[in-house]
Amino acid sequence: MVKHIVMWNVRGETSEQKKESAMLVKTAFESLSGKIPGLTKLEVGLDVSAVDYACDVVLYTEFENQELLDAYASHPEHLRVKQIVGDVRIARHQVDYI
Template sequence: MIRHIVMWRVAGESLEQRRQARERVKEAFEALRGRIPGLQQIEVGIDLSAVDYACDVVLVADFESQQALDDYTTHPEHLRVRQELGALRITRHQVDYQRR
């Protein structure tokens, strides 16, 4: 199993705009549940700490294999979400690792 973790900072000039952007990212990625072959689990969390170095949103997803993760990157539903949210996300960090 491969665990895929992605963290983003989102755009917004006001606290309300950033709150809305965080919610949009969360809803869009959670809507992928059950639509991507090999995606076993997906969880999206919004940061509560509000520290200046924290990311705004984190995605934790488990894939049955490296091939399933590779396929996810080009799956039409994933590409649609990435396109839809492109302007909302200003930084992105990622870690993928083998789970035992």
């Protein structure tokens, strides 16, 4: 099993705009559930700490193996979501581990 974690900071001049952007990311990734081969777990969380160094959104996923995680990168549904997220993100961080 491979764990894939991604965190983003999103656009927004006000806290309400940032919340809307974060919800857009959350909804977009949650729409992938059941559509990606080998994706066995998917969680999306929004930051509630409000500390200045926190990321706004976190994606936690588990894949059966590295090959299926690699295939996810070019899956059409993932590419659709990636485009949505790209329009609102200002920073992205990623960790993959076994």
